[in-house]
Amino acid sequence: MTARLLVAFVGVMHAGIAQAAPFELEWSAPEGCPSRERMLFATRARLGEEQHDPSALPELFVRGTVTVEGGVVVLDFRVNDAIGEDRGERRVRFDDRTCEAIEAPASLVLAMMIGVARARATQEPAPEAPVEPARIEEPKAPEPAPARVRPPRPPPPSEPPQSAPMTVGLSGVASHGGLPNVGFGGALRGTATFWGSVVLGLEGSFETTWAVPAANGQATFRRFDGAVLIGTPIVRSRSIEIIPLLQGRGGLLTGDVSGLPSAYDATSVVGAFGAGALGRIQLGQTLRFEVMPDVRVPLSRDEFQVRRTGELIRVHRPAAVEARLSLGFAWELR
Numbered sequence: 004m005t006a007r008l009l010v011a012f013v014g015v016m017h018a019g020i021a022q023a024a025p026f027e028l029e030w031s032a033p034e035g036c037p038s039r040e041r042m043l044f045a046t047r048a049r050l051g052e053e054q055h056d057p058s059a060l061p062e063l064f065v066r067g068t069v070t071v072e073g074g075v076v077v078l079d080f081r082v083n084d085a086i087g088e089d090r091g092e093r094r095v096r097f098d099d100r101t102c103e104a105i106e107a108p109a110s111l112v113l114a115m116m117i118g119v120a121r122a123r124a125t126q127e128p129a130p131e132a133p134v135e136p137a138r139i140e141e142p143k144a145p146e147p148a149p150a151r152v153r154p155p156r157p158p159p160p161s162e163p164p165q166s167a168p169m170t171v172g173l174s175g176v177a178s179h180g181g182l183p184n185v186g187f188g189g190a191l192r193g194t195a196t197f198w199g200s201v202v203l204g205l206e207g208s209f210e211t212t213w214a215v216p217a218a219n220g221q222a223t224f225r226r227f228d229g230a231v232l233i234g235t236p237i238v239r240s241r242s243i244e245i246i247p248l249l250q251g252r253g254g255l256l257t258g259d260v261s262g263l264p265s266a267y268d269a270t271s272v273v274g275a276f277g278a279g280a281l282g283r284i285q286l287g288q289t290l291r292f293e294v295m296p297d298v299r300v301p302l303s304r305d306e307f308q309v310r311r312t313g314e315l316i317r318v319h320r321p322a323a324v325e326a327r328l329s330l331g332f333a334w335e336l337r
Contacts, residue, residue, distance in 0.1 A: 174331025180322035220262030228254025
């Protein structure tokens with residue numbers, strides 16, 4: 004693709020070099036991408052215009068927008084002239100590049116678009132003035148030359164709506180501290196990415212454990228809870244993504260005892276705040292392998308007890324810090 008752009012660019016520059024209309028660049032890109040100054044310098048170098056007059060009024064206005072969608076860098080360019088007429092637009096996807104590495108190909112695409120706009124401007128015929136019959140007029144005093152007025156800057160084009168990549172995943176979970184022994188179960192998790200770097204998610208999970216002794220009987224515990232997740236990626240590439248997350252959780256902890264003369268069952272409301280990290284490994288176009296370790300601090304630690312002949316026997320109390328690990332698969336919804 005780069006070779007074809009170079010050939011087209013040389014042809015366009017040969018046609019439009021006589022009328023090098025100055026241009027102005029409005030640049031919007033996430034952190035880590037080339038800055039506006041770097042893009043201006045690289046584009047002017049492509050055009051052979053390293054030396055330019057900063058006082059010259061721009062005749063072309065360019066808007067460049069960079070977005071990152073699921074590890075793919077997308078670049079949108081739009082060129083308008085001084086009166087706001089559209090002089091071309093283009094979208095380029097960089098599937099195998101980081102945002103920092105798009106400076107060279109992006110400046111080449113922008114230089115080619117500016118060359119095309121200049122060439123078209125030189126080819127448009129100027130409107131012919133109507134011919135009026137000659138007439139004799141009395142000489143008038145010379146009028147002062149009109150002040151040079153800078154043409155109004157066209158309003159910036161509206162940005163295209165940014166997509167919010169979404170994933171839905173199913174995981175197996177194992178925990179320690181919230182239930183007696185080791186808890187195990189499953190979780191259903193959905194996430195969406197907004198503004199390119201903010202990840203919001205919802206999760207529902209179920210955990211249980213094998214029976215533990217309770218006086219002369221056995222007690223079984225189960226936990227049902229939901230969580231709200233929020234975080235931002237610190238590592239994002241084509242094959243891997245790591246997202247630290249904060250979470251708030253709430254749900255129900257139930258316990259029932261069997262093997263005693265009287266049946267016992269109890270249900271309590273539980274809540275916790277936690278933090279973890281969601282790691283994603285790309286397995287296919289839309290399939291991801293997910294791993295998420297996290298720790299939680301419960302808001303309350305109710306103790307579960309049973310009574311035997313007037314004596315209260317402690318069966319279980321959640322730990323002050325709980326740990327959990329989930330492994331599973333997620334699908335990206337496009």
